[in-house]
Amino acid sequence: MIELFGSALATFLVIIDPPGCAPIFASLTRGASQAERRAMALRSSLIAWAILMFFALLGRPMLHALGISLASFRIAGGIMLFFIAIDMVFERRTERREKRAQEIEATPEAEDISVFPMAIPMIAGPGSIASAMLWVSRADTPAQVFIVLAAITTVMLLTLVTLLAAGPLMRLIGEKVEAMVTRILRLEAMPRPADAADALALAITHIWRGGAQARIDAALAKAGPR
Numbered sequence: 001m002i003e004l005f006g007s008a009l010a011t012f013l014v015i016i017d018p019p020g021c022a023p024i025f026a027s028l029t030r031g032a033s034q035a036e037r038r039a040m041a042l043r044s045s046l047i048a049w050a051i052l053m054f055f056a057l058l059g060r061p062m063l064h065a066l067g068i069s070l071a072s073f074r075i076a077g078g079i080m081l082f083f084i085a086i087d088m089v090f091e092r093r094t095e096r097r098e099k100r101a102q103e104i105e106a107t108p109e110a111e112d113i114s115v116f117p118m119a120i121p122m123i124a125g126p127g128s129i130a131s132a133m134l135w136v137s138r139a140d141t142p143a144q145v146f147i148v149l150a151a152i153t154t155v156m157l158l159t160l161v162t163l164l165a166a167g168p169l170m171r172l173i174g175e176k177v178e179a180m181v182t183r184i185l186r187l188e189a190m191p192r193p194a195d196a197a198d199a200l201a202l203a204i205t206h207i208w209r210g211g212a213q214a215r216i217d218a219a220l221a222k223a224g225p226r
Contacts, residue, residue: 001147008135008151015081015127018159024122026166028113034168041163043114048123049156052132056149059133070137071214077130078207123159 025044029037055062063073132152139145 001143004139004144005147005151008148009154011131011135012128012152012155013158015125015131016123016155016159018155018162021118021122021159022162022166025113025118025163028118038164040112040114040118041160041166044118044123044163045156045160047115047119048128048159049153051120051124052128052152052156053149055129056132056136056152060137063133069214071211074134074137075207075211075214077134078204080126080130081134082204082207118163123156 025041029040032040060070063070132148135148135151136145139148
């Protein structure tokens with residue numbers, strides 16, 4: 001159980017990347033009051049958590065309704081995680097996040113960023129949604145499902161803490177130091193080789209298990225009912 005929690009926790013920490021969201025949130029809410037920052041941080045985290053819970057709990061019934069087998073989704077989700085890991089190796093995820101933040105900052109009417117772009121897609125993006133569905137699909141018992149949901153909730157609480165701490169910290173240190181610290185935080189948030197290796201290993205595992213399950217399903221379908 002502890003191993004399952006640790007593995008799921010590490011996956012969501014790497015994909016959601018709470019430290020990487022903090023400087024972006026601080027830059028997007030630079031002109032907001034403390035109360036507005038706090039409200040947007042809380043809304044962003046709650047909305048992202050609700051989205052991840054929705055897909056984690058209802059992902060399998062949705063796939064069944066769409067006629068998509070769990071094995072096929074595992075393969076597709078593994079491929080998606082594989083490309084996310086490749087982006088982590090070449091630091092393209094960080095560049096895209098910063099570019100998206102700059103585009104939002106340049107939009108005069110963009111005030112409340114709690115839903116877009118913070119909750120979706122920076123926190124609850126395709127990678128984290130697919131990971132939530134994949135981890136729950138691997139759970140064999142309700143207790144294991146609960147552990148995966150607990151790991152997601154833990155990461156979302158850490159994300160909330162980093163978002164709440166970003167604004168006061170930046171105001172405390174001043175504008176010049178803020179620019180320097182923001183740059184350092186972004187450098188620290190860049191994925192390390194070990195993180196990328198973990199993501200690649202997880203992606204390959206999902207693809208392998210999905211392929212094995214697909215072969216088993218095909219063999220059972222060929223054998224027919226007995």
